[in-house]
Amino acid sequence: MNILHPLEELKKRPLLLSVLCVLTILGNCIMILSGLFSLLALKIVYYFSIFPIQNELVSYILSGGSVFAITSIFLCFFTIAGTIKMWNLRKMGFYLYLISKAAFILTPFIFLVPGILDLNSVLKGLIPYIALTFLFVILYFLNLKYMHD
Numbered sequence: 250m251n252i253l254h255p256l257e258e259l260k261k262r263p264l265l266l267s268v269l270c271v272l273t274i275l276g277n278c279i280m281i282l283s284g285l286f287s288l289l290a291l292k293i294v295y296y297f298s299i300f301p302i303q304n305e306l307v308s309y310i311l312s313g314g315s316v317f318a319i320t321s322i323f324l325c326f327f328t329i330a331g332t333i334k335m336w337n338l339r340k341m342g343f344y345l346y347l348i349s350k351a352a353f354i355l356t357p358f359i360f361l362v363p364g365i366l367d368l369n370s371v372l373k374g375l376i377p378y379i380a381l382t383f384l385f386v387i388l389y390f391l392n393l394k395y396m397h398d
Contacts, residue, residue: 262338266392269385270336273346277325277332284322291315317356324353335389340396343389350382 327349334342357371 261395262336263392263395265388266335266395269388269392270332273332273385274329277328281322281325284318284325287318288315291318320356321353324349324356328353335392335396338396340393340398343393343396346389347386350386354379354382 328346331342331345331347331349334345336342354375357375358368
């Protein structure tokens with residue numbers, strides 16, 4: 250970054266790419282906070298439940314929810330890393346972003362619990378996320394020409 254002429258840096262990065270990167274980082278920070286609150290809520294339910302948790306299914310859901318939240322947080326950091334690379338006009342950032350978003354879409358299918366969390370409910374919850382991700386991937390792809398290796 251040119252400290253004496255900070256506007257030169259803006260001229261190199263298209264406005265659309267800058268807006269996409271800021272929105273991506275903000276969205277993923279919100280998702281990280283959501284994941285942390287989910288972890289906290291799961292721990293509160295586990296430690297402060299009135300009834301002892303002896304049911305294996307409930308125990309599985311609580312542990313699976315923790316793993317899902319931790320996985321989601323990790324993938325958000327991975328997405329932010331890719332976004333920072335794209336902010337710096339590096340093509341590798343687009344591929345990191347793409348991999349993390351694909352993994353994020355596939356992750357809920359690992360945690361399907363028959364009778365509790367079925368395929369239909371997962372798909373209903375994922376459709377808006379997939380649509381938004383698809384839009385962002387296309388918009389980032391259109392900006393690949395401004396990035397270098």
